[in-house]
Structures are given as structure tokens and as C-alpha cells.
Amino acid sequence: MARERPSFLRRLRSIEEIGAVAGLLSICVLLWLSTGEKFANPSNLLQVARQGSSYGILSVGMTLLLAMGEIDLSVGAILTLVNVVTAIALREGTPMPLAVFLGLALGTSCGFLNGLLGVALRIPTIIVTLGTLSVFRGLALVFSNATAVANFSKESLLFQLGSRSVLGLPTGVLVMLLVGGAGHVLLKHTAFGWRLQAIGSNAQAARFSGISLPRYRVAAMTLMGLISGIAGVMELAFLQSGSPTTGQGYELYVIASVIIGGTALAGGRGTIVGALLGALLIAVIRNGLVLLELSAYWGTAVTGAVIIAAVAVGNLVKKQ
Amino acid sequence: MPPLPCIAFDKVCKKFEGIAALRNVTFDVLPGEIHAVVGENGAGKSTLMKLLAGVHQPDSGELRMRGQSVRLDSPSRAQDHGISVVFQELSLFPHRSVAANLFIHRELASSWGWLDVAAMRSEATRALTDLQADIDPDARVDSLTLAERQLVEIARALQQRSRVIILDEPNSALNEAESQRLFAILRTLRSEGVTALYVSHRLEEVFDLADRISVLRDGEFQGTFETSRTTIPAIIQAMVGGPLDQAFPPRLGRLAPEPVVLEIQDLIQGPELGPISFTARRGEILAFAGLEGSGVDELFRALFALDGPARGELSLQGRRLRQRTPGEAMRNGWALVPESRREQGLMTEKSLSANITLTILERLRNALGLMSGRRVDDSASDAIREFGIVADSVEQSVGTLSGGNQQKALLAKWLSTKPGVLLLNDPTRGVDVGAKREIYALCRRLAAQGMTILVASSETDELLGLADRILVLAKGRIRNEFQAGEATKSVLLRAMIHGGLMLPESPIDG
Numbered sequence: 013m014a015r016e017r018p019s020f021l022r023r024l025r026s027i028e029e030i031g032a033v034a035g036l037l038s039i040c041v042l043l044w045l046s047t048g049e050k051f052a053n054p055s056n057l058l059q060v061a062r063q064g065s066s067y068g069i070l071s072v073g074m075t076l077l078l079a080m081g082e083i084d085l086s087v088g089a090i091l092t093l094v095n096v097v098t099a100i101a102l103r104e105g106t107p108m109p110l111a112v113f114l115g116l117a118l119g120t121s122c123g124f125l126n127g128l129l130g131v132a133l134r135i136p137t138i139i140v141t142l143g144t145l146s147v148f149r150g151l152a153l154v155f156s157n158a159t160a161v162a163n164f165s166k167e168s169l170l171f172q173l174g175s176r177s178v179l180g181l182p183t184g185v186l187v188m189l190l191v192g193g194a195g196h197v198l199l200k201h202t203a204f205g206w207r208l209q210a211i212g213s214n215a216q217a218a219r220f221s222g223i224s225l226p227r228y229r230v231a232a233m234t235l236m237g238l239i240s241g242i243a244g245v246m247e248l249a250f251l252q253s254g255s256p257t258t259g260q261g262y263e264l265y266v267i268a269s270v271i272i273g274g275t276a277l278a279g280g281r282g283t284i285v286g287a288l289l290g291a292l293l294i295a296v297i298r299n300g301l302v303l304l305e306l307s308a309y310w311g312t313a314v315t316g317a318v319i320i321a322a323v324a325v326g327n328l329v330k331k332q
Numbered sequence: 333m334p335p336l337p338c339i340a341f342d343k344v345c346k347k348f349e350g351i352a353a354l355r356n357v358t359f360d361v362l363p364g365e366i367h368a369v370v371g372e373n374g375a376g377k378s379t380l381m382k383l384l385a386g387v388h389q390p391d392s393g394e395l396r397m398r399g400q401s402v403r404l405d406s407p408s409r410a411q412d413h414g415i416s417v418v419f420q421e422l423s424l425f426p427h428r429s430v431a432a433n434l435f436i437h438r439e440l441a442s443s444w445g446w447l448d449v450a451a452m453r454s455e456a457t458r459a460l461t462d463l464q465a466d467i468d469p470d471a472r473v474d475s476l477t478l479a480e481r482q483l484v485e486i487a488r489a490l491q492q493r494s495r496v497i498i499l500d501e502p503n504s505a506l507n508e509a510e511s512q513r514l515f516a517i518l519r520t521l522r523s524e525g526v527t528a529l530y531v532s533h534r535l536e537e538v539f540d541l542a543d544r545i546s547v548l549r550d551g552e553f554q555g556t557f558e559t560s561r562t563t564i565p566a567i568i569q570a571m572v573g574g575p576l577d578q579a580f581p582p583r584l585g586r587l588a589p590e591p592v593v594l595e596i597q598d599l600i601q602g603p604e605l606g607p608i609s610f611t612a613r614r615g616e617i618l619a620f621a622g623l624e625g626s627g628v629d630e631l632f633r634a635l636f637a638l639d640g641p642a643r644g645e646l647s648l649q650g651r652r653l654r655q656r657t658p659g660e661a662m663r664n665g666w667a668l669v670p671e672s673r674r675e676q677g678l679m680t681e682k683s684l685s686a687n688i689t690l691t692i693l694e695r696l697r698n699a700l701g702l703m704s705g706r707r708v709d710d711s712a713s714d715a716i717r718e719f720g721i722v723a724d725s726v727e728q729s730v731g732t733l734s735g736g737n738q739q740k741a742l743l744a745k746w747l748s749t750k751p752g753v754l755l756l757n758d759p760t761r762g763v764d765v766g767a768k769r770e771i772y773a774l775c776r777r778l779a780a781q782g783m784t785i786l787v788a789s790s791e792t793d794e795l796l797g798l799a800d801r802i803l804v805l806a807k808g809r810i811r812n813e814f815q816a817g818e819a820t821k822s823v824l825l826r827a828m829i830h831g832g833l834m835l836p837e838s839p840i841d842g
């Protein structure tokens with residue numbers, strides 16, 4: 013059997029992240045051409061990256077979940093709850109490290125609860141989290157009396173770093189890269205990650221292979237909770253106040269980031285590099301709408317359209 | 333003048349990603365004949381059938397039906413040309429009812445579009461009764477056994493009343509009796525002028541059924557033979573390009589009986605299974621025979637703890653086993669090669685290496701605890717070589733391998749765990765004659781090294797040829813026992829059918 017050398021184009025197409033890369037490049041070029049320096053200057057670009065990092069951090073956990081065929085709709089709500097509760101803890105005089113620890117523990121518990129409810133009550137994760145989305149968001153409103161929580165000292169390291177750059181990068185971006193790196197290693201280089209993908213690819217065969225589906229489901233959901241907690245604390249560090257309205261609608265941007273990145277909605281495989289690029293793409297789009305001085309209402313509509321376009325472009329490039 | 337061929341392949345070529353699956357295939361199928369297509373795993377049989385099904389299109393060459401050139405560029409075009417297909421890999425909708433599956437895309441409806449559920453149900457019942465298949469048309473397909481699904485698939489194709497029917501290993505999960513019913517129906521259809529293309533690895537039944545046999549090897553056509561004027565060895569010669577030795581390697585004469593290592597006491601799971609007690613020796617190949625619903629499948633599932641913990645006692649080498657999940661079973665050194673490779677066995681979208689190594693990921697980590705890509709690939713390459721899997725590379729996705737090679741990948745996946753107790757449920761389904769021999773030889777070799785093997789099969793010959801001892805199940809209990817060489821095919825079949833009557837109570841212990 014003679015084997016033909018794969019062409020350059022075919023190899024290009026086999027890159028999972030090709031859609032996100034193509035989308036990101038073309039949108040950047042478009043914005044550069046239409047707004048010039050306003051878009052393509054370092055401080056704006058860093059600002060965009062900072063905004064993308066909120067989606068980006070969350071998209072790392074979401075990639076793991078989609079790869080195993082699950083989806084979590086409550087990530088934005090967990091982010092809000094952690095954001096508000098950590099702020100309240102600080103306001104009540106809790107030392108910063110303890111408050112952060114509390115916030116992360118809360119996020120992790122929320123994720124664990126999501127997983128446990130799904131497994132114990134035999135409800136699909138998407139349904140469980142559709143419910144807990146409202147529960148967590150409601151709790152955030154109750155705890156904060158529906159107002160921002162800001163009256164605490166901003167002297168601590170968290171807030172010093174939160175609004176600044178480290179090594180030339182906004183702290184949020186740095187954290188995103190760290191979480192992303194860890195997630196990438198977990199997904200592609202550990203037995204745990206391979207088994208998640210096996211479950212997403214064929215759950216029944218995975219069970220026949222001795223993999224405990226409930227255990228992996230709870231573990232992945234718990235991890236998603238921890239990651240949402242990290243995103244919530246980073247949001248607090250950047251905004252310098254806890255707000256019950258932050259994180260609204262993030263779940264959709266996050267899922268979109270992951271899919272634009274090249275992860276299959278049907279499960280079985282995932283790419284965290286792609287998800288981070290996807291998150292960046294969404295941040296660029298939102299930034300572009302501001303620069304082009306479109307009204308916020310138009311912005312929402314256009315964002316949605318561009319998400320569909322980006323996924324379609326990715327598919328076209330791959331299928332050609 | 334000879335009749336116009338019903339189907340003519342003319343210099344048909346098909347490549348997948350640069351690799352030829354069919355090369356210049358040219359032969360005719362006459363109207364009203366049963367025409368068998370045989371060849372080794374990966375020879376291109378299914379690819380050829382999929383050209384007629386409209387699933388794939390030829391890269392070059394021509395398909396003609398009754399002298400007319402046809403372009404079958406979609407499955408619905410093929411249906412329009414009066415072709416219906418039973419695919420090798422089942423193509424049913426698992427969450428829908430049997431009746432809904434039988435009428436998919438051909439639903440019966442009133443003139444204003446209201447679906448006529450009652451009519452579809454009664455038509456479905458009729459189609460299934462023709463096959464003497466006792467299947468509820470309202471049952472969801474995912475509640476059926478593999479054999480039942482295969483019957484539904486066959487009923488669906490037969491029921492379209494097409495002029496041409498293509499059957500790609502349609503009875504690989506069916507037992508003797510079910511297969512004979514299918515053949516009877518095909519013979520009736522032949523007398524009505526229907527043309528059938530029939531792909532199978534079971535050469536005895538091909539000789540029993542087909543008028544003519546076409547042979548493929550490595551994607552190339554080797555010739556068409558009149559069944560009445562050829563022999564099985566001649567066909568095998570054409571398939572593999574050389575002679576093959578006998579099917580079942582001789583049993584190893586043992587000097588002393590090996591010790592009993594596996595003891596099952598009063599195993600019960602649900603109302604269907606048990607109590608079952610038996611023992612097995614080190615290095616013994618113990619076969620389980622039984623009809624559909626006899627409890628053989630359930631026994632294997634229960635032993636591997638797939639349906640949660642079973643009641644009763646399992647002990648291995650004198651040690652009592654705690655075996656409540658498949659994971660625990662694996663840690664106790666058990667392995668189960670499941671019956672349905674696509675559903676229970678493999679991740680079809682994923683690579684060969686990901687599939688083969690899924691059960692041994694822990695062993696393929698580097699010093700840091702991370703997966704070592706090199707070790708994974710090495711381990712997969714070793715398995716590919718050892719099991720003779722035909723694939724482009726370890727990266728080829730399993731779903732694009734030929735059926736028999738998927739089966740070999742499944743065996744490789746489980747044998748790489750180096751189990752002490754191996755459960756094989758229909759291990760040679762869809763595997764070609766040569767590879768079957770290799771698998772039998774492998775079983776003997778593993779047994780000689782001390783592995784205890786429990787095997788079930790839809791092929792009675794396989795049980796007779798392979799096993800040291802055969803236990804016959806009916807209604808969830810052991811009803812009969814034969815030593816190797818003690819039973820013949822007819823005795824065993826009779827025991828399977830009448831097992832419950834011959835020995836109504838007392839199960840026999842090993």
C-alpha cells in the first residue's frame with residue numbers, strides 16, 4: 013500500500029485550533045484596519061487580554077467537562093458567589109489569605125455539590141447546573157443585599173497585584189496561563205485526562221474498561237468549581253469590589269470560547285490552547301464593538317453572530 | 333445470450349486518504365442469484381458494499397445495474413434503485429422503538445400526515461415473525477441483545493421488499509437456528525427473483541447458501557467461483573494466496589491435571605440468573621453454551637460486576653474476591669472482551685493507540701507520573717504487531733478499520749492487561765479464517781501459560797473446537813456439562829434447546 017505524503021494544507025487542517033486562530037487573526041486585522049492605533053496599541057491589547065482572562069480561566073475547566081461529554085451552566089454563578097462572599101469575608105475583617113482560601117473552598121464545594129447532585133439523583137449535569145445557576149446567583153444577591161461590597165482595606169498583596177502587571181502581563185492573564193498550563197497537562201498528559209476523554213468518547217466502553225463514571229464526573233465538576241472560584245477571586249482583585257452582577261452570562265461566553273477553540277460539543281477530545289484563544293477572540297470582539305462605538309445593545313447581538321461565524325469558519329477550513 | 337447482470341462492477345477503485353481499499357474490481361452479479369463476497373479482514377468487502385449502499389462513491393470506474401450506468405451518490409439514491417442493506421456495524425437508533433427503527437424514513441402515515449402507529453406496529457410484528465424473532469415492536473432498541481438487534485436490522489432490510497439486498501456479515505451475532513431461518517428466507521426471496529449479495533467469514537454457510545462466490549484480496553478481485561464446482565480450500569487459497577492449516581490447534585496433552593483456581597459458589601444476579609456454581613482449573617478453557625436469554629451474557633456481566641455486586645462467592649486461588657465494580661474486577665486480574673465492540677468495547681473516533689492502551693494507562697506513565705507518548709505508542713505498536721492488526725499507523729481512528737481488525741484491537745486492549753482470568757464473549761465475531769486460527773492458537777498459548785479462559789460464542793463449532801469443557805446454560809442455570817471430545821455439534825445444540833427439560837433441577841457443579 014503506497015502512502016502519499018500529507019500535504020501542507022492537510023496538516024494545517026488537522027490542527028484542532030485552526031478555527032480559533034483563523035478567526036482571531038482575521039478579526040484583529042479587520043479591527044486594525046478600521047480603527048488603527050486605537051485597537052493596535054499595547055495598553056488596549058493588554059486590556060483586552062485582561063478581559064479575556066476571566067473567560068479564559070473558566071474555559072479551562074469547561075474544556076475538561078466538554079471533553080468528557082458534560083456541560084456546566086453554573087460557572088458564572090459560582091464566580092459571582094465566590095466574588096461576593098470573599099468580599100464580605102474581607103469586609104468582616106478576615107485576613108486576606110484566609111478570605112481567599114474561603115472563597116476557593118466555597119467554589120470547590122459548589123462544584124462538588126453539582127457533581128454529587130447529578131450522580132446521586134441521576135440527573136444530567138446540564139439540568140443540575142441549570143438549577144444551581146439560579147441558586148448560586150440568588151445566594152449572591154441575598155448575601156450582598158444586591159449591592160456592591162467594597163468597604164474593606166485594599167492594602168493587601170491581592171489588590172496590589174490584581175490591578176497591576178507582573179512580568180509585563182496583567183495578573184489575570186498570568187493566572188489564566190498558569191491555570192491553562194496545568195489544565196493542558198492534566199488533559200493531555202495524565203491518565204486522568206485520558207480517561208475523561210474516553211468517557212466523552214464512549215461512556216459505555218469506558219465503564220467496561222473499569223472506569224468509574226460517577227467518580228470521574230464528581231471529580232471533574234469539583235475541579236470546575238475550584239477553577240470558577242479562582243476566576244471569582246481574580247475578578248475581585250481586579251475590580252477591587254465584590255459585585256452580585258459580575259459574571260452574568262459568562263457561561264455562554266465560556267462555552268462559546270471552548271467550542272470556537274475546537275473542542276467537540278459531543279465530547280471525546282478537547283484543546284485548552286484553543287479554548288484560551290477562543291476566550292481571547294471573544295474579548296477582542298467585545299473590545300472592537302466599544303472601539304467602533306456601537307451601542308451596547310448592538311454589541312450583544314453582534315457578539316452572538318460572530319461566535320457562529322467563527323465556528324463555521326473553523327469547520328469550513330477543516331472540511332475543505 | 334446470458335442475462336444482463338443485475339449489478340456490474342467495472343474497474344472500480346476507491347482510496348481512503350491515499351491508501352487503496354479497492355483496485356480495479358470488475359465482476360458481475362446475476363439477477364436472482366445469491367452471490368457471496370469473501371476475503372480476509374480489510375480486503376475491501378464492506379467498502380464494496382458501501383459503494384452499492386450509496387455511503388461511499390468510487391474514485392474511478394463504473395457501477396451498472398441491468399446494463400445502465402448508475403451514480404449512487406447517497407443512501408437514498410441507492411434505495412431509489414431498489415437496494416437495501418444490512419450493514420456490518422449496526423446502524424439502528426438505540427433510543428427509539430423497534431417499530432420506529434423499522435420504518436425510519438419510510439413512515440406509514442395517513443393522507444394528511446398523521447403517523448399510523450398501529451399499522452407500523454403490526455407491520456413490524458409481521459416482519460419479525462417472518463424471522464421467528466420474538467421481539468416486542470415497542471421495545472427500545474437499546475434494551476435488546478446484540479443478536480436481537482441484528483435481527484431487527486435484517487427485518488428492516490427485508491421489509492423494504494427491494495430487488496437487491498446486501499447483507500454484510502448479517503449473522504455474526506446470530507446462533508445456528510437464527511441463521512438457518514435467515515437462510516430459508518433468503519432462499520425464498522431468491523425463488524422470487526431477488527438478488528442478494530452476501531458477505532461472510534463462515535465459509536461452510538457460504539457454500540451452503542451461495543450460487544457463486546467472488547473473492548477479494550487486498551482490494552483486488554481474485555475471481556468468481558461457481559459454488560458447485562469449487563471447494564473451501566480452493567476459496568481459502570484465493571483469499572490468502574496460500575493454504576491454511578487446520579482450524580483448531582490440538583489440545584495440549586497435560587501430564588498432571590492443573591489445580592482448581594477459580595471457584596464460583598451460588599452466584600445470583602437479579603431474577604434471571606442463578607444460582608450458578610462451577611469451578612475452573614488453571615489453564616483451562618471453559619466454554620459456556622446457551623441460546624439467547626439462557627443467561628450466558630448475564631453470567632459474564634455478573635462475573636465482571638457490570639451490573640453492580642452479585643450475590644454469591646467468588647474465589648481465585650483460594651482467596652475470596654471482593655468484586656463489586658469492573659474496576660475491582662480488573663484489579664483482581666480479570667478481563668472481559670465484550671460482545672459488542674462498537675458499543676461496549678471501542679472508542680471509534682479515537683486512535684488505535686488510545687483504544688489499546690486505555691486499560692493499562694497507569695503502566696505507561698513516566699517517572700513524573702505523566703503519560704509518556706512514546707511508551708503509549710510503543711505499547712500500541714507491539715500490540716498491532718502481535719495481533720496482526722492491519723492499520724496505517726497507531727494514529728488511525730479505530731472506526732475506520734475493517735470490522736475484523738476492530739475485533740483484533742479489542743482483543744489487544746484486554747489482553748494487554750495480562751489477566752489471570754479472561755472472559756471472552758464471542759471473541760471471533762467478524763474475524764477472517766486466518767485470524768480466527770491465530771486467535772484460537774493464542775487462546776491455547778495463553779491457557780498453556782496458566783490463564784483461565786471462560787468463553788462464550790455464537791458459533792457452536794468454536795465452542796467444540798476450543799474448549800476443554802462445556803457448560804450448557806438455560807434459564808439462568810447450568811443444566812449440562814460435556815468434556816472435550818464428548819459432545820458433537822448436534823448433541824450440544826440439542827442440549828442448548830432442551831437443556832431445561834433434560835435436567836429440570838439440580839445444577840451440575842464442576
Ligand SMILES: Nc1ncnc2c1ncn2[C@@H]1O[C@H](COP(=O)(O)OP(=O)(O)OP(=O)(O)O)[C@@H](O)[C@H]1O
Pocket residue numbers: 348349352353371372373374375376377378379380420722723732733734735736737762764
Ligand atoms: N472511512 C475509512 N477511512 C479510512 N480507511 C478506511 C475507511 N473505511 C475503510 N477503510 C480501510 O479500507 C480497507 C478495507 O476495509 P473494509 O472495511 O472494506 O474491509 P472488509 O473486507 O470489510 O474487512 P472485514 O472482514 O474486517 O469487515 C481497510 O484497510 C480499512 O482500514
Ligand SMILES: [Mg+2]
Pocket residue numbers: 377378379420500734735736
Ligand atoms: Mg467488513
